[in-house]
Amino acid sequence: MWFRALFALVACGVFTVARAGEISYSQDIQPILTNKCVACHACYDSPCQLNLGSGEGVLRGANKSPVYDGARTQAQPTTRLYFDALGEEAWRRKGFTSVLDPQQGQAALIARMLELGRANPPEANAKLPADLDISINRDNQCPLPGEFEAYAKRFAHAGMPFAVAGLTDAEYATLQAWGAQGAPVEELTLQPSAAEQAQLLQWENLLNSPGAREALVGRWLFEHLFLAHLYFEGGQPGHFFQLVRSRTPSGQPIDPIASRRPNDDPGTTIYYRLWPIQGVIVHKTHITYPLSAKKMARVKELFYSGDWNTDQVPGYGLQRRANPFETFQAIPVRARYQFMLDNAEYFVRTFIRGPVCRGQIATDVIRDNFWTLFQDPDHDLYITDASYRGEATPLLAMPGQIDDIGDLLGLWAAYRDKRNAYEDLRRDAYADATAPDWSTIWSGNDNALLSIFRHHDSATVRKGLIGEIPQTLWLMDYPLLERTYYQLVVNFDVFGNVSHQAQTRLYFDLIRNGAELNFLRLMPPKSRQGYLDDWYQNSGKLKMWWDYSQADFKTPTGLFLPTEGAKRVFANQLLKRYDGLNVRSDPLNRCLGAHCYRNGLPPELRNAEQALSRLPGRPAAGLKVIHQLPEATMLRVQMSDGSRVVYSLLRNRAHSNVAFLTGESLRYQPGLDTVTVYPGVFSSYPNFMFNVPALEVPGFVEALEQSRDQASFERIVERWGIRRSNPEFWRYFHDLTVYINETEPVESGVLDMNRYENL
Template identity: 70%
Template sequence: MPYRFVVASALLLLSSLCMAQGPAPAISYTRDIQPIFTEKCVACHACYDSACQLNLGSGEGAGRGASKIPVYDGERSKAQAPTRLFYDASGKAAWQRQGFYSVLDAQGSQAALMARMLELGHRTPLQPNAKLPSEIVLGLSRENMCPQPGEFDAYAGAHPKEGMPLAVTGLTDQQYQTLQRWLASGAPIDEQGLAPSARESLQVAQWENLLNAPGARESLVARWLYEHWFLAHIYFEGGEPGHFFQWVRSRTPSGQPIDLINTRRPNDDPGTQVYYRLWPVQGVIVHKTHITYPLSAAKMARVKTLFYSGDWQVTALPGYGPARRANPFETFEAIPAKARYQFMLDNAEYFVRTFIRGPVCRGQIATDVIRDNFWALFQAPEHDLYITDPVYRGQATPLLAMPGQNDDVGSVLSLWLAYRDKRNEYEALRRDFYAHAPAPSWSSLWTGNDNALLSIFRHFDSASVTKGLIGEVPQTMWLFDYPLLERTYYQLAVNFDVFGNVSHQAQTRLYFDLIRNGAEQNFLRLMPAGSREDFLDDWYQNSGKFKMWLDYESIDDDKRSALKLDPQDPKKDFVNQLLTRYGELNAKPDPINRCNGAYCSRPNIDPALQDAEQALSRLASRPAAGLKVIEQLPEATLLRVQTASGKREFYSMLRNRAHSNVAFMLGESLRYQPGLDTLTIFPGILSSYPNFIFNVPADQVPAFVEAMQAVRDGASFDRVVERWGIRRSHPQFWQYFHDQTRYLQEVDPLEAGVMDMNRYENL
């Protein structure tokens, strides 16, 4: 029987039952529908990696519908039109002109596409907590079919087990009936946009007044600030819980409705007079795009002190265009470099998150150039020659331009070579100038607040950034100075176009390789001069040596460091001294992965959790060659531990994959060293994309650890999953999955958002 008749019959029966019991209350999208979408759909349908671009985090997204055109396409020869929700169109008709099709509208005698997809999923429930059939392809390797309404019957015939929600415990009967009633009634949407409170409105006006103040100096600072805030989810001191704002450019001033200037990039020519406005973030907050930034009276005073306390002047405002995008150091050179750098340091975690964690939702183009775990440090402004030496700054600035502005496919190689040579000329200049500067010492590191020490973990095509030094002592470390931090931010956040073509994306990836090398070389200046080549040989093994010869400027291995480090293991000694000197800045001490005594757990926590952490430490920071279970684990696993008293803690179990080097765009598997993989275990949620969840009572953690240690192959790992795993088909899957968000709401509510399950594996 065709599915359209099955759906029609089900809706007729449902209607008859409702009539027999009296008229059902009217369904409200805001009250009844969006909560269902938030619980069962948003985990896969949010941001640019929404399946079929169907974003169900808001009524606007549901009404927009779906598209067959993927956002992520690393092979397209031409850039495609942006399809940013709330930005690039508004309303169903406008989106349909961009190629979207409705999933809510009935098609003649056929029910809405969403109704049929939900019916297909509801009639084929999964076997509880069983492994899914192998024919259901999941993860980022899945090629979404995105059937239009007229193609649904063919899709259902070919994929009878792939209704919605896809390959996961589905809707309850009540949720299913509510959605079907809503769709049968025409899917009305009564959603109202988020509005600021009175206190927030006052702060919005104060900040908009600051950024729209008249004067050339004020205009230049406002433009620079906007380009550094455009990705932020702004929250106000004393603001309403769950209220966040975004900076946008508008044709209209404060007090009038925002008339959005929706250029492809935030630093493209607006074509008109610009007003910087704060716009409430609409829709469900999802963790992967939620990069927060605080605004307060203290922050406003800080901005005024940094940017307006001196007597610097602007003789002429810079224009827009590719050259201005390519070199923000020239574009904003009138603004004191010390002010720009210090502003970024004050909230360094935010800026590193914008280009490492990132809101583009899928970032392998960027992430395959970084190690799976490393730490980031920052050079103190008073020791940064770009800040302190105008002669050096004048010579360096023209060399700091970045590629990606010209996306001609035929010019990729020539553009890359030109920018590589310019960057290497800068590195040689930097090396020579720093050779005559005082030797780097502990005072060379910025230690202004707890943003000074950051940990980065890569999870294949996503990554996370956290304050504090987490995990074992990593193979590499990065040291940012101002030119490096600003270039990284502009290359990967401001100038990166997720809708760009293969040329733009390749240039971005290739230049980020040079950025990583520069950050590593900056750090090596802290190491004893005679050890630097040995470190490089370890970081760039095998083919990496060829890349060092081909593309990188040589390192200074003569200029001594003023740090007194153990010559046998200078990096480890550096870390020990770093933790001793700046322990108060280490936001999250880590006794589990760096256990130096008998006690390998955090003090002052529930004794049952202390015992659990003591046991878990036996799995941490060991190579896979001696801990075979690492070979079975995905990138980011969450362990939920609950005590007998009802307390629970989440632990992130992160697989750190080892590589001989990370210097090439292609062939990552050829450089993979699986025997050197390690596992980092840390309390909290360190990924927006959990690959799996284990739920283990606290008193069973020792048994869980023993079982993990005993794993030798897939079959023995399956037994661990059977006992403690929360598979996609688990009857309480959504309870455990959303408990991650509830946990964040309890421990760090500003950072809470719905997690992504596109990468949740079929273990």
């Protein structure tokens, strides 16, 4: 089949195929996979675990067991690329099936999938058939070679690329020629430059410095940076590194220790090493962190400038994982908190955007948009009061280390009660402290103000206060920030069973509640009950009674705010007071005058933004089109000079409360949904895209305003929308990544299209 299709096209003169010896995986094949496959096949949510972002992933092949399974009773073996096995044979022993080897006289599985897709392409620019399931939770079949014939008959429209515009003739021919020569794969290995190598060794030397104090700091830093895509000041663009534990020291090839969690017992002597990240960078896992001489000086200042010391390093185990406050108590607590504050956007990104690639059970317990602030270290009693810290530390242990399903409720209740005992202790201690005022809020750098937007089963965080004043705000202190990080990042096992996952996410609900209660203390006492009732409507009141500790309704605030409308007054004062730190003035969503656009724009873009500013601030009860919009819509505004500007239209869904992991539809308040307009690409998972000439944006906005039902919205899609079946789909889709590369080059990565909707 490889040869018949290939030779027929060559004979017809459709294209010329390079000689077999000229086909290079790294130069010819990986670019095609990156362009047409990686948008779905990357990270843990790759259908059939087929990761096509690297040669190792292609050789690994496919596996029927999904990584995301919230109902499994047993934790499953980890299958992390590069870590849990290396090489084709090692992956076969772990149950992965080749997609490259011809079997039973038939072409390789990947070739047959591509042939099936080519034989049944979607109708150009049309909606996909209604019976074709493209949802993220679809049941992927993952056929073995012997099962393919039955699969093709039953799922004729499920070839590759799945439910989207397919390969070009040239791409298809190149893949066919590659298959004809045996589909050889060579790994394109990233090598650090000389300048990067020098900085890399400096960091490895610091992290592996001899001595108990140095070992403890190195361990803490590793547990806080293991998820980062690290890059060096002055390094090569596109070069990123990850911090790993290796059996080998600097100067030798890295031999990574593939423990299930980064704080599991390594079982041997370890060395912290910086390992080049291989394969295609995808946006959804690309959580960046810079390394520089300035950053190293800051680490030394925070962790090594004092006279503290320790003569031993704690061991590993359940209790050490459950309570990092005890494990690392020898390290000055101010240093730990300040390190996290200096890089607050990174740390919030790790638990908002990683380590999972999707997680509705987790995002169900956060609002669709909210702002996050941080408590200043000088006003955090856990930092300033050693006696209070001693009482609080034992209560800060986190669940999820024991995954016994039979004792799930008992385990959960024990940790919930500990948390509530801590909240009671905190409430009483702060009642005796100085009343909170503006000095309570940390303002050390532009990480101080963050905005989080949820997109159903994913979420995004950005510096600055974006959008309208949200329903809730979070105020995080060190115990909250550190617990959130350990609970959702360090200790979370995406391969874990239902008990582990349930405990993890139930505790996240308590974390959200704690951050809200912290903020509530800034409000006038008489206003607090009203805000709490608004945040926890209907069934939320039952949760308040059953699972949460009592809020502080008595202690005065040090802020001079009116009882009525206190939150709005506070937010407006926050915007003015911290204007120098707020990297987003956001006139599109918070227009205070007649000119609702950013400064310095050409006239056609000013007019476009002026029109777009009419969308925010209007609930769906009045702006009906919101009911038709998906979570994250990309708007590509085409300028008259050929350039383009990208905006994100974010749908903010309203809920009576977010206090439960399930039953979201029962708490949904669709009439209160709103839209936020963001200049740039705001989600790793675009749900749809419009391409609109700048001069037509006012007409586009007017059409949105007048749309009342699905039929009228479909006319908008027909005129300006980029459907999955659009022959130019991939050019438009990848142009979003190009735009990120132009505007935020360090953050650039291939976006995910698993959630691109059939509008």
